[in-house]
Amino acid sequence: MTGGFLAASLLVSLGAPARAATTLPAPAHVVVVIEENHTLAQIENTPSARYMNSLFRHGALFTNAHGVTHPSLPNYLALFAGQMNTNGDDCPEVGVSRNAPNLATALRAQGRSFVGYADAMPSAGFTGCWAGTYARKHAPWVEFANVPASSSLPFTALRSYDALPTVAFVIPDVEHDMHDGTIAQADNWLSTHIAPLVAWAKTHDTLVILTWDEGYDSDNDIPTVFIGPMVKPGRYGEHVDHLRFLRTIEALYGLPTLGRSGKVAPIADCWVR
Template sequence: MPSAPSRPRTPRTRTARRGHPLALATAFAVVAGSLGLWVADSSASPAAAAVPTPDHVVVVVFENRAYDQVIGSSSAPYLNSLAAGGANLTASYAETHPSQPNYYALFSGDTQGITDDSCVDVGALDAPNLATELTAKGRTWASYNESLPSEGSTTCDSGNYRQKHNPWFGFGNVPTSTAHTFAAFPSDYTTLPTVSFVVPNMCSDMHDCSIATGDAWLKKNLKRYADWAASHNSLLAVTFDEDNRLSGNRIPTVLYGQPVKPGSSSGTTYNHYDVLRTIEDMYGTEHAGNAANGKDITGVWNS
Protein backbone atom coordinates (compact mmCIF):
# COMPACT_ATOMS: atom_id res chain seq x y z
CA MET A 1 0.00 0.00 0.00
CA PRO A 2 1.37 3.43 -0.79
CA SER A 3 2.26 5.49 2.21
CA ALA A 4 1.50 9.15 2.52
CA PRO A 5 4.40 11.59 2.61
CA SER A 6 4.32 14.04 5.44
CA ARG A 7 5.76 17.43 6.12
CA PRO A 8 5.23 20.11 8.78
CA ARG A 9 2.16 22.35 8.52
CA THR A 10 2.47 25.93 7.48
CA PRO A 11 27.10 -2.51 -14.28
CA ARG A 12 30.81 -3.75 -14.74
CA THR A 13 32.46 -2.19 -17.80
CA ARG A 14 33.48 -4.63 -20.54
CA THR A 15 36.52 -3.99 -22.73
CA ALA A 16 35.63 -4.02 -26.41
CA ARG A 17 37.75 -6.30 -28.63
CA ARG A 18 38.09 -6.08 -32.38
CA GLY A 19 35.07 -7.71 -33.97
CA HIS A 20 33.27 -8.05 -30.64
CA PRO A 21 29.58 -7.08 -30.72
CA LEU A 22 30.21 -4.42 -28.10
CA ALA A 23 32.83 -2.80 -30.30
CA LEU A 24 30.48 -2.88 -33.26
CA ALA A 25 27.73 -1.30 -31.20
CA THR A 26 30.05 1.43 -30.01
CA ALA A 27 31.22 2.13 -33.55
CA PHE A 28 27.63 2.35 -34.73
CA ALA A 29 26.81 4.81 -31.98
CA VAL A 30 29.72 7.05 -32.98
CA VAL A 31 28.74 6.98 -36.65
CA ALA A 32 25.09 7.53 -35.86
CA GLY A 33 25.98 10.46 -33.67
CA SER A 34 28.09 12.04 -36.37
CA LEU A 35 25.21 11.70 -38.82
CA GLY A 36 22.75 13.28 -36.40
CA LEU A 37 20.83 10.05 -35.90
CA TRP A 38 18.98 9.37 -32.67
CA VAL A 39 20.71 6.96 -30.30
CA ALA A 40 18.96 5.71 -27.18
CA ASP A 41 20.32 7.13 -23.94
CA SER A 42 19.88 4.67 -21.13
CA SER A 43 20.22 7.46 -18.59
CA ALA A 44 17.26 9.39 -19.98
CA SER A 45 13.98 9.38 -18.05
CA PRO A 46 11.28 7.15 -19.53
CA ALA A 47 8.71 8.95 -21.64
CA ALA A 48 5.36 9.57 -20.06
CA ALA A 49 2.79 6.92 -20.89
CA ALA A 50 0.21 7.92 -23.47
CA VAL A 51 -3.03 9.12 -21.96
CA PRO A 52 -6.07 10.50 -23.78
CA THR A 53 -7.09 14.15 -23.90
CA PRO A 54 -10.80 14.19 -23.09
CA ASP A 55 -12.87 17.23 -23.91
CA HIS A 56 -14.20 17.13 -20.36
CA VAL A 57 -13.32 15.31 -17.14
CA VAL A 58 -15.70 15.13 -14.20
CA VAL A 59 -14.27 13.72 -10.95
CA VAL A 60 -16.75 12.62 -8.28
CA VAL A 61 -15.45 11.92 -4.77
CA PHE A 62 -17.33 9.72 -2.30
CA GLU A 63 -16.46 8.97 1.31
CA ASN A 64 -15.11 6.40 3.72
CA ARG A 65 -15.83 3.13 1.92
CA ALA A 66 -13.43 0.29 1.17
CA TYR A 67 -13.08 -1.36 -2.23
CA ASP A 68 -14.76 -4.61 -1.13
CA GLN A 69 -17.66 -2.72 0.40
CA VAL A 70 -18.63 -1.22 -2.95
CA ILE A 71 -17.25 -3.19 -5.89
CA GLY A 72 -19.36 -6.30 -6.31
CA SER A 73 -21.92 -5.07 -3.80
CA SER A 74 -25.64 -5.30 -4.57
CA SER A 75 -25.97 -1.98 -2.73
CA ALA A 76 -24.12 -0.18 -5.52
CA PRO A 77 -25.61 -1.45 -8.79
CA TYR A 78 -25.01 1.76 -10.74
CA LEU A 79 -21.38 2.23 -9.75
CA ASN A 80 -20.76 -1.43 -10.55
CA SER A 81 -22.36 -0.96 -13.95
CA LEU A 82 -19.87 1.86 -14.59
CA ALA A 83 -17.03 -0.44 -13.54
CA ALA A 84 -18.28 -3.16 -15.87
CA GLY A 85 -18.74 -0.79 -18.80
CA GLY A 86 -15.61 1.21 -18.13
CA ALA A 87 -12.42 0.59 -16.16
CA ASN A 88 -12.03 -0.72 -12.63
CA LEU A 89 -8.79 0.09 -10.79
CA THR A 90 -8.54 -2.83 -8.39
CA ALA A 91 -5.52 -1.58 -6.41
CA SER A 92 -6.38 2.06 -5.82
CA TYR A 93 -5.40 3.55 -2.48
CA ALA A 94 -5.93 6.70 -0.48
CA GLU A 95 -3.02 8.47 1.17
CA THR A 96 -3.93 8.76 4.82
CA HIS A 97 -6.68 9.36 7.38
CA PRO A 98 -8.85 11.28 8.04
CA SER A 99 -10.71 12.77 5.09
CA GLN A 100 -9.40 16.26 4.51
CA PRO A 101 -5.70 15.53 3.77
CA ASN A 102 -6.75 13.12 1.03
CA TYR A 103 -8.74 15.81 -0.76
CA TYR A 104 -5.71 18.11 -0.68
CA ALA A 105 -3.51 15.28 -2.00
CA LEU A 106 -5.88 14.65 -4.90
CA PHE A 107 -6.14 18.34 -5.77
CA SER A 108 -2.62 19.62 -5.11
CA GLY A 109 -0.29 16.60 -4.86
CA ASP A 110 0.35 17.23 -1.18
CA THR A 111 -1.54 17.04 2.07
CA GLN A 112 -0.26 20.58 2.74
CA GLY A 113 0.52 19.74 6.35
CA ILE A 114 -3.15 19.11 7.12
CA THR A 115 -3.67 16.21 9.52
CA ASP A 116 -7.27 16.58 10.62
CA ASP A 117 -10.71 17.70 9.45
CA SER A 118 -10.66 21.15 11.03
CA CYS A 119 -11.72 24.13 8.96
CA VAL A 120 -8.77 25.70 7.19
CA ASP A 121 -7.81 29.33 6.78
CA VAL A 122 -9.49 30.27 3.52
CA GLY A 123 -6.97 31.27 0.88
CA ALA A 124 -3.92 30.75 3.10
CA LEU A 125 -2.09 28.43 0.70
CA ASP A 126 -0.30 29.50 -2.47
CA ALA A 127 0.97 26.10 -3.66
CA PRO A 128 0.52 24.75 -7.20
CA ASN A 129 -2.66 22.77 -7.74
CA LEU A 130 -4.79 21.34 -10.52
CA ALA A 131 -6.83 24.51 -10.96
CA THR A 132 -3.81 26.81 -11.36
CA GLU A 133 -2.10 24.34 -13.69
CA LEU A 134 -5.11 24.06 -15.97
CA THR A 135 -5.56 27.82 -16.06
CA ALA A 136 -1.90 28.30 -17.00
CA LYS A 137 -2.51 26.04 -20.01
CA GLY A 138 -5.59 27.96 -21.12
CA ARG A 139 -7.92 25.25 -19.83
CA THR A 140 -10.84 25.72 -17.47
CA TRP A 141 -11.70 24.45 -14.02
CA ALA A 142 -14.61 24.48 -11.59
CA SER A 143 -16.06 22.59 -8.64
CA TYR A 144 -19.72 21.73 -8.02
CA ASN A 145 -20.46 21.26 -4.33
CA GLU A 146 -23.74 19.83 -3.11
CA SER A 147 -25.35 21.83 -0.30
CA LEU A 148 -22.87 24.71 -0.60
CA PRO A 149 -25.04 27.56 0.70
CA SER A 150 -24.30 29.90 -2.20
CA GLU A 151 -21.93 30.38 -5.11
CA GLY A 152 -18.37 30.79 -3.81
CA SER A 153 -19.39 30.52 -0.16
CA THR A 154 -16.40 29.90 2.12
CA THR A 155 -18.43 28.81 5.13
CA CYS A 156 -17.02 25.94 7.18
CA ASP A 157 -20.23 23.93 7.43
CA SER A 158 -23.89 24.33 6.69
CA GLY A 159 -26.46 21.55 7.00
CA ASN A 160 -24.97 18.56 5.21
CA TYR A 161 -22.20 20.64 3.63
CA ARG A 162 -18.61 20.48 4.93
CA GLN A 163 -15.72 22.64 3.76
CA LYS A 164 -13.25 19.82 4.56
CA HIS A 165 -14.25 18.11 1.31
CA ASN A 166 -13.50 21.20 -0.77
CA PRO A 167 -9.73 21.81 -0.80
CA TRP A 168 -9.90 24.63 -3.36
CA PHE A 169 -10.99 26.99 -0.60
CA GLY A 170 -7.61 26.57 1.07
CA PHE A 171 -5.77 28.16 -1.87
CA GLY A 172 -5.57 31.88 -2.44
CA ASN A 173 -4.61 31.25 -6.07
CA VAL A 174 -7.96 29.56 -6.85
CA PRO A 175 -10.82 32.06 -7.26
CA THR A 176 -13.78 31.33 -5.00
CA SER A 177 -15.95 32.16 -8.02
CA THR A 178 -15.00 28.75 -9.47
CA ALA A 179 -16.76 27.01 -6.57
CA HIS A 180 -20.38 26.47 -7.51
CA THR A 181 -23.40 24.93 -5.90
CA PHE A 182 -24.34 21.59 -7.42
CA ALA A 183 -27.49 23.22 -8.79
CA ALA A 184 -25.18 25.07 -11.20
CA PHE A 185 -23.94 21.81 -12.80
CA PRO A 186 -24.90 22.40 -16.45
CA SER A 187 -27.41 20.31 -18.35
CA ASP A 188 -25.61 21.23 -21.57
CA TYR A 189 -22.41 19.28 -20.98
CA THR A 190 -20.57 21.03 -23.79
CA THR A 191 -20.43 24.03 -21.47
CA LEU A 192 -18.64 22.13 -18.70
CA PRO A 193 -15.11 23.24 -17.78
CA THR A 194 -12.22 21.13 -19.00
CA VAL A 195 -11.98 19.53 -15.55
CA SER A 196 -14.49 19.75 -12.75
CA PHE A 197 -14.85 18.12 -9.36
CA VAL A 198 -18.27 17.13 -8.03
CA VAL A 199 -18.52 16.77 -4.27
CA PRO A 200 -21.74 15.29 -2.83
CA ASN A 201 -22.83 16.32 0.64
CA MET A 202 -22.32 14.31 3.83
CA CYS A 203 -25.30 12.05 3.14
CA SER A 204 -25.03 11.67 -0.62
CA ASP A 205 -21.30 10.84 -0.38
CA MET A 206 -21.96 7.71 1.75
CA HIS A 207 -20.35 9.23 4.85
CA ASP A 208 -23.48 9.68 6.93
CA CYS A 209 -25.82 7.62 4.76
CA SER A 210 -25.70 4.21 3.14
CA ILE A 211 -23.81 2.95 0.11
CA ALA A 212 -27.18 2.48 -1.57
CA THR A 213 -28.03 6.14 -0.94
CA GLY A 214 -24.81 7.34 -2.52
CA ASP A 215 -25.16 4.98 -5.47
CA ALA A 216 -28.70 6.21 -6.11
CA TRP A 217 -27.47 9.81 -5.93
CA LEU A 218 -24.74 9.07 -8.49
CA LYS A 219 -27.24 7.49 -10.88
CA LYS A 220 -29.78 10.28 -10.48
CA ASN A 221 -27.31 13.11 -10.92
CA LEU A 222 -24.47 11.86 -13.14
CA LYS A 223 -25.91 9.03 -15.30
CA ARG A 224 -26.96 11.43 -18.03
CA TYR A 225 -23.45 12.90 -18.10
CA ALA A 226 -21.88 9.40 -18.10
CA ASP A 227 -24.07 8.32 -21.02
CA TRP A 228 -23.14 11.49 -22.89
CA ALA A 229 -19.44 11.10 -22.10
CA ALA A 230 -19.45 7.64 -23.69
CA SER A 231 -19.99 9.21 -27.10
CA HIS A 232 -18.46 12.68 -26.64
CA ASN A 233 -14.78 12.10 -25.82
CA SER A 234 -15.34 12.82 -22.15
CA LEU A 235 -14.55 11.07 -18.89
CA LEU A 236 -16.25 10.37 -15.58
CA ALA A 237 -13.90 9.39 -12.75
CA VAL A 238 -15.44 8.15 -9.50
CA THR A 239 -13.19 7.68 -6.49
CA PHE A 240 -13.24 7.83 -2.69
CA ASP A 241 -11.32 9.92 -0.20
CA GLU A 242 -10.39 7.01 2.12
CA ASP A 243 -11.59 3.57 3.18
CA ASN A 244 -13.39 2.56 6.38
CA ARG A 245 -10.03 2.20 8.21
CA LEU A 246 -10.32 -1.58 7.96
CA SER A 247 -8.92 -2.39 4.49
CA GLY A 248 -5.46 -0.82 4.29
CA ASN A 249 -6.99 2.29 2.69
CA ARG A 250 -7.87 0.42 -0.52
CA ILE A 251 -10.67 2.33 -2.22
CA PRO A 252 -12.88 2.03 -5.32
CA THR A 253 -11.80 4.04 -8.35
CA VAL A 254 -13.79 3.68 -11.57
CA LEU A 255 -13.29 5.39 -14.95
CA TYR A 256 -16.02 5.63 -17.58
CA GLY A 257 -16.43 7.38 -20.94
CA GLN A 258 -15.40 7.25 -24.59
CA PRO A 259 -11.63 7.28 -23.90
CA VAL A 260 -11.97 4.19 -21.65
CA LYS A 261 -11.73 0.60 -22.88
CA PRO A 262 -15.04 -1.02 -21.81
CA GLY A 263 -14.68 -3.86 -19.33
CA SER A 264 -11.02 -3.12 -18.63
CA SER A 265 -9.30 -3.25 -15.27
CA SER A 266 -5.88 -2.65 -13.81
CA GLY A 267 -4.23 -4.29 -10.83
CA THR A 268 -1.43 -1.73 -10.79
CA THR A 269 -1.19 0.10 -7.50
CA TYR A 270 -2.37 3.70 -7.85
CA ASN A 271 -3.06 6.46 -5.37
CA HIS A 272 -4.47 9.98 -5.33
CA TYR A 273 -1.18 11.41 -6.61
CA ASP A 274 -1.35 9.09 -9.63
CA VAL A 275 -4.91 10.16 -10.41
CA LEU A 276 -3.79 13.79 -10.28
CA ARG A 277 -0.70 13.03 -12.41
CA THR A 278 -2.91 11.36 -15.04
CA ILE A 279 -5.24 14.35 -15.31
CA GLU A 280 -2.27 16.71 -15.50
CA ASP A 281 -0.70 14.68 -18.32
CA MET A 282 -3.98 14.64 -20.21
CA TYR A 283 -3.56 18.40 -20.66
CA GLY A 284 0.22 18.77 -20.57
CA THR A 285 0.35 20.78 -17.38
CA GLU A 286 3.05 20.99 -14.76
CA HIS A 287 2.97 18.45 -11.92
CA ALA A 288 1.92 19.59 -8.47
CA GLY A 289 3.74 18.26 -5.42
CA ASN A 290 4.04 14.49 -5.25
CA ALA A 291 2.30 14.07 -8.60
CA ALA A 292 5.75 14.83 -10.06
CA ASN A 293 6.84 11.42 -8.76
CA GLY A 294 3.56 9.74 -9.61
CA LYS A 295 2.67 7.60 -12.60
CA ASP A 296 -0.02 7.71 -15.24
CA ILE A 297 -2.92 5.29 -15.16
CA THR A 298 -2.35 2.93 -18.10
CA GLY A 299 -3.80 -0.19 -19.70
CA VAL A 300 -7.40 1.00 -19.64
CA TRP A 301 -7.54 3.49 -22.50
CA ASN A 302 -8.92 2.93 -25.99
CA SER A 303 -5.81 4.41 -27.60
Protein backbone atom coordinates (compact mmCIF):
# COMPACT_ATOMS: atom_id res chain seq x y z
CA MET A 1 0.00 0.00 0.00
CA THR A 2 1.40 3.39 -0.90
CA GLY A 3 1.10 6.59 1.05
CA GLY A 4 -0.80 9.59 -0.13
CA PHE A 5 -3.11 12.26 1.05
CA LEU A 6 -6.82 12.38 1.60
CA ALA A 7 -9.20 15.14 2.51
CA ALA A 8 -10.66 14.66 5.95
CA SER A 9 -13.26 16.83 7.61
CA LEU A 10 -12.42 17.75 11.16
CA LEU A 11 -14.99 16.61 13.67
CA VAL A 12 -15.08 18.86 16.69
CA SER A 13 -15.52 18.33 20.37
CA LEU A 14 -19.08 18.69 21.62
CA GLY A 15 -19.90 22.36 21.96
CA ALA A 16 -16.80 23.58 20.11
CA PRO A 17 -17.12 25.82 17.04
CA ALA A 18 -16.93 24.16 13.63
CA ARG A 19 -13.58 24.13 11.87
CA ALA A 20 -12.69 24.16 8.22
CA ALA A 21 -11.71 20.98 6.44
CA THR A 22 -8.03 20.13 6.44
CA THR A 23 -5.80 17.69 4.62
CA LEU A 24 -4.24 14.86 6.59
CA PRO A 25 -1.63 12.36 5.47
CA ALA A 26 -2.55 8.74 4.77
CA PRO A 27 0.58 6.84 5.85
CA ALA A 28 1.38 3.42 4.48
CA HIS A 29 1.51 2.23 8.09
CA VAL A 30 0.78 3.46 11.61
CA VAL A 31 2.50 1.73 14.53
CA VAL A 32 1.25 2.53 18.05
CA VAL A 33 3.59 1.64 20.93
CA ILE A 34 2.11 1.89 24.43
CA GLU A 35 4.03 2.27 27.68
CA GLU A 36 2.72 2.38 31.25
CA ASN A 37 2.08 4.53 34.28
CA HIS A 38 4.29 7.60 33.91
CA THR A 39 3.91 11.32 33.37
CA LEU A 40 5.87 13.48 30.95
CA ALA A 41 7.69 15.08 33.88
CA GLN A 42 8.96 11.64 34.94
CA ILE A 43 10.40 10.88 31.49
CA GLU A 44 11.49 14.15 29.88
CA ASN A 45 15.15 15.03 30.57
CA THR A 46 15.58 11.89 32.68
CA PRO A 47 19.06 10.38 32.11
CA SER A 48 17.73 6.81 32.17
CA ALA A 49 15.31 7.65 29.33
CA ARG A 50 17.92 8.70 26.78
CA TYR A 51 16.27 7.06 23.76
CA MET A 52 12.78 8.25 24.64
CA ASN A 53 14.07 11.78 24.96
CA SER A 54 15.71 11.55 21.54
CA LEU A 55 12.27 10.74 20.13
CA PHE A 56 10.79 13.70 22.01
CA ARG A 57 13.39 16.01 20.44
CA HIS A 58 12.93 14.75 16.89
CA GLY A 59 9.17 14.18 16.80
CA ALA A 60 5.94 16.00 17.55
CA LEU A 61 5.81 15.99 21.35
CA PHE A 62 2.38 16.59 22.89
CA THR A 63 2.97 18.32 26.20
CA ASN A 64 -0.71 18.36 27.21
CA ALA A 65 -1.55 14.67 26.64
CA HIS A 66 -3.70 12.70 29.06
CA GLY A 67 -5.16 9.31 29.78
CA VAL A 68 -8.96 9.29 29.76
CA THR A 69 -9.42 7.45 33.06
CA HIS A 70 -7.86 4.92 35.47
CA PRO A 71 -6.74 2.12 35.57
CA SER A 72 -4.99 0.66 32.50
CA LEU A 73 -7.50 -1.34 30.46
CA PRO A 74 -10.15 1.37 29.86
CA ASN A 75 -7.45 3.58 28.32
CA TYR A 76 -6.35 0.83 25.95
CA LEU A 77 -9.96 0.15 24.96
CA ALA A 78 -10.56 3.86 24.36
CA LEU A 79 -7.61 3.94 21.96
CA PHE A 80 -8.68 0.76 20.16
CA ALA A 81 -12.47 1.06 20.09
CA GLY A 82 -13.53 4.41 21.54
CA GLN A 83 -15.17 2.64 24.48
CA MET A 84 -14.31 1.92 28.12
CA ASN A 85 -15.12 -1.09 30.24
CA THR A 86 -16.71 -0.90 33.68
CA ASN A 87 -14.59 -3.34 35.71
CA GLY A 88 -11.16 -1.76 35.71
CA ASP A 89 -8.34 -4.19 34.99
CA ASP A 90 -10.36 -7.32 35.75
CA CYS A 91 -10.14 -10.09 33.17
CA PRO A 92 -12.21 -10.58 31.13
CA GLU A 93 -13.52 -7.05 30.79
CA VAL A 94 -17.18 -6.15 31.37
CA GLY A 95 -19.08 -3.32 29.71
CA VAL A 96 -17.88 -3.48 26.10
CA SER A 97 -19.44 -5.99 23.73
CA ARG A 98 -17.09 -8.71 22.49
CA ASN A 99 -18.40 -7.94 19.00
CA ALA A 100 -18.26 -4.14 19.20
CA PRO A 101 -16.74 -2.27 16.23
CA ASN A 102 -13.06 -1.50 16.69
CA LEU A 103 -10.00 -0.46 14.71
CA ALA A 104 -9.42 -3.98 13.41
CA THR A 105 -12.97 -4.38 12.06
CA ALA A 106 -13.06 -0.84 10.63
CA LEU A 107 -9.79 -1.34 8.78
CA ARG A 108 -10.80 -4.79 7.53
CA ALA A 109 -14.07 -3.39 6.15
CA GLN A 110 -12.01 -1.10 3.90
CA GLY A 111 -9.62 -3.79 2.73
CA ARG A 112 -6.92 -2.64 5.14
CA SER A 113 -5.35 -4.57 8.00
CA PHE A 114 -4.58 -4.58 11.73
CA VAL A 115 -2.26 -6.68 13.87
CA GLY A 116 -1.60 -6.44 17.59
CA TYR A 117 1.91 -7.55 18.59
CA ALA A 118 2.37 -8.31 22.29
CA ASP A 119 5.75 -8.90 23.89
CA ALA A 120 5.83 -12.24 25.78
CA MET A 121 2.46 -13.40 24.41
CA PRO A 122 2.97 -17.18 24.36
CA SER A 123 1.19 -17.95 21.09
CA ALA A 124 -0.92 -16.43 18.33
CA GLY A 125 -4.50 -15.83 19.41
CA PHE A 126 -3.72 -16.43 23.10
CA THR A 127 -6.67 -15.33 25.27
CA GLY A 128 -5.41 -16.05 28.78
CA CYS A 129 -5.34 -13.22 31.30
CA TRP A 130 -1.66 -13.65 32.20
CA ALA A 131 1.32 -15.64 30.97
CA GLY A 132 4.59 -14.79 32.69
CA THR A 133 5.22 -11.12 31.91
CA TYR A 134 2.41 -10.88 29.35
CA ALA A 135 -0.79 -9.14 30.52
CA ARG A 136 -4.00 -9.34 28.51
CA LYS A 137 -5.19 -6.04 30.04
CA HIS A 138 -2.52 -4.30 27.93
CA ALA A 139 -3.59 -5.98 24.66
CA PRO A 140 -7.05 -4.51 23.97
CA TRP A 141 -7.72 -6.37 20.72
CA VAL A 142 -7.82 -9.66 22.67
CA GLU A 143 -11.07 -8.51 24.29
CA PHE A 144 -12.89 -8.70 20.93
CA ALA A 145 -14.22 -11.91 19.40
CA ASN A 146 -14.32 -10.22 15.97
CA VAL A 147 -10.52 -9.86 15.88
CA PRO A 148 -9.10 -13.13 14.50
CA ALA A 149 -6.18 -15.02 16.00
CA SER A 150 -4.14 -14.12 12.92
CA SER A 151 -4.31 -10.47 14.04
CA SER A 152 -3.15 -11.23 17.60
CA LEU A 153 0.51 -12.20 17.56
CA PRO A 154 3.58 -12.39 19.78
CA PHE A 155 5.99 -9.54 19.16
CA THR A 156 8.53 -12.08 17.90
CA ALA A 157 6.25 -12.63 14.88
CA LEU A 158 7.19 -9.17 13.57
CA ARG A 159 10.21 -10.32 11.57
CA SER A 160 10.00 -7.91 8.62
CA TYR A 161 8.74 -4.34 8.59
CA ASP A 162 7.72 -4.86 4.97
CA ALA A 163 5.01 -7.19 6.34
CA LEU A 164 3.51 -4.55 8.65
CA PRO A 165 -0.28 -4.16 8.48
CA THR A 166 -1.92 -0.81 7.90
CA VAL A 167 -2.16 -0.26 11.66
CA ALA A 168 -0.21 -2.16 14.31
CA PHE A 169 -0.22 -1.96 18.08
CA VAL A 170 3.05 -2.96 19.77
CA ILE A 171 2.79 -3.76 23.47
CA PRO A 172 5.93 -4.36 25.57
CA ASP A 173 5.57 -6.83 28.45
CA VAL A 174 5.24 -5.64 32.05
CA GLU A 175 9.00 -5.67 32.61
CA HIS A 176 9.59 -3.46 29.57
CA ASP A 177 6.64 -1.03 29.70
CA MET A 178 7.45 0.52 33.12
CA HIS A 179 4.52 -1.29 34.79
CA ASP A 180 6.84 -3.54 36.81
CA GLY A 181 10.21 -2.64 35.32
CA THR A 182 12.22 0.57 35.45
CA ILE A 183 12.42 3.52 33.09
CA ALA A 184 15.88 2.30 32.06
CA GLN A 185 14.55 -1.18 31.21
CA ALA A 186 11.82 0.33 29.05
CA ASP A 187 14.24 2.70 27.36
CA ASN A 188 16.62 -0.15 26.56
CA TRP A 189 13.77 -2.24 25.11
CA LEU A 190 12.65 0.64 22.92
CA SER A 191 16.18 1.41 21.73
CA THR A 192 16.67 -2.25 20.84
CA HIS A 193 13.30 -3.07 19.28
CA ILE A 194 11.71 0.23 18.20
CA ALA A 195 14.71 2.31 17.10
CA PRO A 196 15.20 0.15 13.97
CA LEU A 197 11.51 0.58 13.16
CA VAL A 198 11.73 4.36 13.59
CA ALA A 199 14.74 4.47 11.26
CA TRP A 200 12.87 2.35 8.69
CA ALA A 201 9.75 4.50 9.05
CA LYS A 202 11.59 7.60 7.82
CA THR A 203 11.90 6.16 4.32
CA HIS A 204 8.77 4.01 4.26
CA ASP A 205 5.93 6.49 4.84
CA THR A 206 5.25 5.16 8.33
CA LEU A 207 3.92 6.99 11.39
CA VAL A 208 5.10 5.76 14.80
CA ILE A 209 3.12 6.85 17.86
CA LEU A 210 4.70 6.35 21.29
CA THR A 211 2.23 6.94 24.10
CA TRP A 212 1.38 5.81 27.62
CA ASP A 213 -1.81 4.43 29.16
CA GLU A 214 -2.10 6.65 32.23
CA GLY A 215 -0.11 8.89 34.50
CA TYR A 216 -0.30 8.93 38.26
CA ASP A 217 -0.84 12.61 38.88
CA SER A 218 -3.98 14.68 39.34
CA ASP A 219 -4.23 15.46 35.60
CA ASN A 220 -3.60 11.90 34.35
CA ASP A 221 -0.75 13.42 32.33
CA ILE A 222 1.07 11.12 29.88
CA PRO A 223 3.94 11.53 27.41
CA THR A 224 3.03 11.17 23.72
CA VAL A 225 5.15 11.69 20.62
CA PHE A 226 4.45 11.20 16.90
CA ILE A 227 7.45 10.32 14.69
CA GLY A 228 7.60 9.91 10.93
CA PRO A 229 8.33 11.66 7.63
CA MET A 230 4.85 13.20 7.58
CA VAL A 231 5.29 14.75 11.05
CA LYS A 232 6.39 18.33 11.74
CA PRO A 233 8.68 18.14 14.80
CA GLY A 234 8.02 20.48 17.69
CA ARG A 235 6.17 20.87 20.96
CA TYR A 236 2.37 20.95 20.80
CA GLY A 237 0.34 22.20 23.74
CA GLU A 238 -3.22 21.32 22.72
CA HIS A 239 -5.19 18.93 24.92
CA VAL A 240 -5.02 15.40 23.48
CA ASP A 241 -5.95 11.98 24.81
CA HIS A 242 -6.57 8.39 23.70
CA LEU A 243 -9.86 9.25 22.02
CA ARG A 244 -8.16 11.93 19.94
CA PHE A 245 -5.38 9.52 18.99
CA LEU A 246 -8.02 7.04 17.79
CA ARG A 247 -9.93 9.80 15.98
CA THR A 248 -6.71 10.82 14.23
CA ILE A 249 -6.04 7.28 12.98
CA GLU A 250 -9.64 7.10 11.75
CA ALA A 251 -9.23 10.39 9.89
CA LEU A 252 -5.93 9.35 8.30
CA TYR A 253 -7.70 6.45 6.57
CA GLY A 254 -11.25 7.75 6.24
CA LEU A 255 -12.60 5.22 8.75
CA PRO A 256 -15.96 5.60 10.49
CA THR A 257 -15.74 6.95 14.01
CA LEU A 258 -15.77 4.38 16.79
CA GLY A 259 -17.60 4.92 20.07
CA ARG A 260 -16.78 8.18 21.79
CA SER A 261 -14.17 9.16 19.19
CA GLY A 262 -16.98 10.70 17.14
CA LYS A 263 -17.22 13.53 19.68
CA VAL A 264 -13.63 14.73 19.33
CA ALA A 265 -11.47 16.17 16.56
CA PRO A 266 -8.47 14.55 14.92
CA ILE A 267 -5.07 16.08 15.52
CA ALA A 268 -4.47 18.35 12.54
CA ASP A 269 -1.57 20.68 13.29
CA CYS A 270 1.51 18.43 13.48
CA TRP A 271 1.71 17.37 9.84
CA VAL A 272 4.08 18.43 7.09
CA ARG A 273 2.03 20.25 4.45
